[in-house]
Amino acid sequence: MKEKNEAMTVTPPRKHSCRSMLYMPGNNPGMIQHVPAFGADSVLLDLEDAVSEREKDAARRLVSHFVREVDFGDTLVTVRVNGADTPWLEKDLEEIIPSGPAAVRVPKCHSPEDVRHADELISRIEGEHGMPLGGVRIHAMLETAHGIECAYEIARASDRVEALTLGGQDLTADIGVQKTRDGVELFYARGRVVMAAKAAGLMAFDTVWTDIDDVEGLRAEAKLAVQMGFTGKAAIHPTQIEVIHEAYRPDHRELRRAFRIVDAAERAKREGKGVISVDGRMVDGPIVVRAFSLIELGRLYGIEEEADIR
Amino acid sequence: MNGGQNLKMVKNSLGRDIPVEIPGLGKFEPYTSPFAYLERPIFAPARERRPIRPGTPRRDKVTDDIKKAVERSGLENGMTISFHHHLRNGDAVIPTILKALSEMGFKDLSLAPSSLPDSHDMVADFFRNGLVSRLFSSGARGAVGKAISSGELDVPVLLRSHGGRARAVEQGDLPIDVAFLAAPLCDKYGNMTGSGGRSACGSLGYAQVDARHARHVIAVTDELADYPLRPRISVPQYLVDQVLLVDSIGDPAKIATGAARISRNPVDLRIARNAFDLIAASGLLTDGCSFQVGAGGASLAVAACVKDYMAEKHIKGGFGLGGMSGYMIEMLEQGYFQAMFDVQSFDSAVTNSMTRNANHMEIDVSCYANPFNKGCVAHNLDIVVLAALDVDADFNVDIQTGHDGVLRGAIGGHPDTAAGAKLSIIVAPSFRGGVPTVKESVTTVCTPGETVDALVTERGICINPRREDLIKSARAARLPVKDIRALKAEVENLTGVPDSPEFDRSRVVAVVENRDGTLLDSVYKVRERKKR
Numbered sequence: 039m040k041e042k043n044e045a046m047t048v049t050p051p052r053k054h055s056c057r058s059m060l061y062m063p064g065n066n067p068g069m070i071q072h073v074p075a076f077g078a079d080s081v082l083l084d085l086e087d088a089v090s091e092r093e094k095d096a097a098r099r100l101v102s103h104f105v106r107e108v109d110f111g112d113t114l115v116t117v118r119v120n121g122a123d124t125p126w127l128e129k130d131l132e133e134i135i136p137s138g139p140a141a142v143r144v145p146k147c148h149s150p151e152d153v154r155h156a157d158e159l160i161s162r163i164e165g166e167h168g169m170p171l172g173g174v175r176i177h178a179m180l181e182t183a184h185g186i187e188c189a190y191e192i193a194r195a196s197d198r199v200e201a202l203t204l205g206g207q208d209l210t211a212d213i214g215v216q217k218t219r220d221g222v223e224l225f226y227a228r229g230r231v232v233m234a235a236k237a238a239g240l241m242a243f244d245t246v247w248t249d250i251d252d253v254e255g256l257r258a259e260a261k262l263a264v265q266m267g268f269t270g271k272a273a274i275h276p277t278q279i280e281v282i283h284e285a286y287r288p289d290h291r292e293l294r295r296a297f298r299i300v301d302a303a304e305r306a307k308r309e310g311k312g313v314i315s316v317d318g319r320m321v322d323g324p325i326v327v328r329a330f331s332l333i334e335l336g337r338l339y340g341i342e343e344e345a346d347i348r
Numbered sequence: 349m350n351g352g353q354n355l356k357m358v359k360n361s362l363g364r365d366i367p368v369e370i371p372g373l374g375k376f377e378p379y380t381s382p383f384a385y386l387e388r389p390i391f392a393p394a395r396e397r398r399p400i401r402p403g404t405p406r407r408d409k410v411t412d413d414i415k416k417a418v419e420r421s422g423l424e425n426g427m428t429i430s431f432h433h434h435l436r437n438g439d440a441v442i443p444t445i446l447k448a449l450s451e452m453g454f455k456d457l458s459l460a461p462s463s464l465p466d467s468h469d470m471v472a473d474f475f476r477n478g479l480v481s482r483l484f485s486s487g488a489r490g491a492v493g494k495a496i497s498s499g500e501l502d503v504p505v506l507l508r509s510h511g512g513r514a515r516a517v518e519q520g521d522l523p524i525d526v527a528f529l530a531a532p533l534c535d536k537y538g539n540m541t542g543s544g545g546r547s548a549c550g551s552l553g554y555a556q557v558d559a560r561h562a563r564h565v566i567a568v569t570d571e572l573a574d575y576p577l578r579p580r581i582s583v584p585q586y587l588v589d590q591v592l593l594v595d596s597i598g599d600p601a602k603i604a605t606g607a608a609r610i611s612r613n614p615v616d617l618r619i620a621r622n623a624f625d626l627i628a629a630s631g632l633l634t635d636g637c638s639f640q641v642g643a644g645g646a647s648l649a650v651a652a653c654v655k656d657y658m659a660e661k662h663i664k665g666g667f668g669l670g671g672m673s674g675y676m677i678e679m680l681e682q683g684y685f686q687a688m689f690d691v692q693s694f695d696s697a698v699t700n701s702m703t704r705n706a707n708h709m710e711i712d713v714s715c716y717a718n719p720f721n722k723g724c725v726a727h728n729l730d731i732v733v734l735a736a737l738d739v740d741a742d743f744n745v746d747i748q749t750g751h752d753g754v755l756r757g758a759i760g761g762h763p764d765t766a767a768g769a770k771l772s773i774i775v776a777p778s779f780r781g782g783v784p785t786v787k788e789s790v791t792t793v794c795t796p797g798e799t800v801d802a803l804v805t806e807r808g809i810c811i812n813p814r815r816e817d818l819i820k821s822a823r824a825a826r827l828p829v830k831d832i833r834a835l836k837a838e839v840e841n842l843t844g845v846p847d848s849p850e851f852d853r854s855r856v857v858a859v860v861e862n863r864d865g866t867l868l869d870s871v872y873k874v875r876e877r878k879k880r
Contacts, residue, residue, distance in 0.1 A: 276614035
């Protein structure tokens with residue numbers, strides 16, 4: 039499950055889907071042990087906001103142990119460490135990196151410097167432990183106005199960066215507004231994060247929906263995240279996973295068309311034709327690529343072929 | 349008899365040792381299979397007919413003197429008394445009557461309640477003072493369970509399912525001499541109901557069978573209604589010998605607890621989701637389907653998923669059964685089911701529903717689950733979702749013994765509905781408090797694995813290999829189907845394998861009877877571990 043990259047220069051897209059990232063407090067072993075049962079695409083073991091100052095040391099040790107010892111099944115394992123503005127970042131990385139998570143989420147990335155700093159620390163630790171350089175990726179969390187405005191520079195600050203993630207709670211506080219139900223205040227930040235991430239060839243993750251009881255609100259926001267191009271969305275409760283996955287379920291009409299496009303593309307390749315048309319419309323390269331990824335997504339919902347669409 | 353009992357033991361078809369005869373209880377047959385009883389002749393019981401008491405016109409049945417009522421009942425040492433457990437943890441009738449009997453100097457009684465609530469620790473005191481020498485129950489918990497498991501009763505306790513008890517009462521295996529039946533609302537001639545009064549408890553399904561078969565019936569009430577009681581009568585006056593008026597039959601706050609809420613525990617919700625997916629894959633959720641579910645843990649969450657599915661697919665179910673919760677009644681009122689059969693009401697949401705809604709029907713426990721009558725509702729059931737303490741690799745279920753080997757649960761309608769339903773699903777977390785749920789072999793078999801179709805946990809769905817059809821449908825629906833031994837290994841990898849409790853196998857403290865009267869298993873005295 040954990041892929042290690044041989045060289046730092048390549049940024050291969052993850053084979054793993056990342057529609058949902060489930061936050062789990064790093065000081066709650068009772069819940070962490072259940073992670074594989076919840077069906078999230080990835081888990082985010084949190085050492086930052088979910089853990090009080092007094093428990094930072096214990097949580098760090100616990101998470102490191104869990105990542106090392108526990109079989110998380112198909113769930114991709116990431117850890118949110120404490121930010122560069124705290125006394126814990128270095129300690130966190132020193133204990134977490136050797137346990138080999140797929141990525142660490144670095145909070146409060148204010149500028150490219152923050153990412154480079156984390157990158158240097160991680161590289162040193164990887165080296166000290168004989169780990170492949172660049173194996174543990176960085177998910178850079180943007181949660182300040184300055185961070186949002188530096189989104190692209192942050193995305194390009196290190197080859198280790200694999201994803202940009204939006205931290206909506208802190209960001210609304212930073213720009214001095216209320217988080218509303220329809221999230222209009224985050225519209226620009228969402229667009230900026232997605233655009234910067236895509237421009238740099240990275241994944242983009244949307245912020246959490248905090249009202250666990252408001253399932254409809256979550257449903258709407260998850261759909262918005264899909265529409266805007268986010269790779270996935272964070273969840274703060276296991277019950278949110280299913281709602282998020284539902285939002286990513288490919289539209290059946292679109293999926294049928296994707297099967298036809300891929301079919302036509304393969305036929306064209308066999309026959310040595312350069313141009314293809316489906317349903318009387320011309321189809322070019324990017325559309326074929328998108329059709330492939332849509333079919334890939336459909337597999338997560340048990341759709342292997344067109345006949346499975348009901 | 350303490351120490352070696354020297355019981356002659358044989359193995360039943362599950363490989364469990366069971367006694368062929370127990371002094372004080374009689375002879376027993378070993379369990380062979382869930383429906384073996386269909387193949388052997390069942391003779392009508394040669395029971396004593398109840399003495400007909402000529403009715404005196406306008407006889408005053410009411411007394412407020414417990415001791416006089418007991419004297420009139422003809423109760424003698426060595427006889428059997430019964431109670432129902434509809435008042436749950438609020439019940440004050442069992443303690444009040446036992447205390448009075450004790451003061452009157454009774455000894456050596458057989459206590460045969462339909463079950464014992466959690467709160468009745470005081471019953472153990474009456475083992476010790478000699479009032480109660482034998483116990484017949486659906487379960488034993490708390491101090492009572494501990495007293496039994498440590499061997500305080502010389503005669504082993506006989507544990508039965510609800511359906512099994514109804515069978516035993518009707519067949520004459522469990523003759524009741526005097527039934528003390530708590531009656532939340534009762535008139536002076538003994539017409540009673542649980543749907544009313546300040547101690548309202550809903551259905552009186554357990555009381556109805558005892559009232560029909562006990563030699564002497566005393567209604568115990570704290571609220572006398574005008575004659576005639578109306579509009580509902582659960583137990584009619586012609587079955588009732590006396591009406592005993594007491595200050596209080598119980599604590600209303602503990603009788604009618606607040607409506608059970610759907611669990612928010614993510615593990616429970618995951619289990620519920622998996623269970624629902626299996627139900628949906630089984631194809632049984634169609635118009636006219638029937639459904640039973642408990643009120644705790646993951647169970648109500650399963651009901652919620654079922655409800656959403658029925659709404660989405662415009663399915664109208666036939667009936668719901670069982671211990672009735674407010675959630676099920678809500679489903680009735682919203683038109684998801686045509687009717688609800690209620691043998692026992694779980695929370696305050698249902699206590700007055702029967703008087704409002706004719707499709708919420710009270711049924712007695714024989715109608716609910718007795719395998720030997722002419723057709724119990726449990727045998728008409730499509731889907732049942734049940735909880736468990738432990739399950740083993742053969743799908744046998746333990747709902748009676750805790751991880752320390754001590755009796756701590758109640759069998760209830762578990763084996764009855766598991767045997768009767770087309771699809772019986774056990775829901776349980778894969779481990780609790782670090783102890784795995786799936787054992788190589790359960791401590792006590794209460795529900796035979798042959799009647800269980802699937803164990804559903806948060807980590808996957810284990811389907812009984814006997815149900816190849818179900819395995820096929822579940823796989824076709826891409827459900828997380830797992831071999832039960834694979835699940836066991838996966839969980840043990842996390843938790844390790846805890847030591848089994850130690851038992852003194854020369855001392856049987858209880859036996860578990862199958863619904864048909866054969867023996868499923870024996871429960872042994874727990875050996876105390878030396879504490880450091």
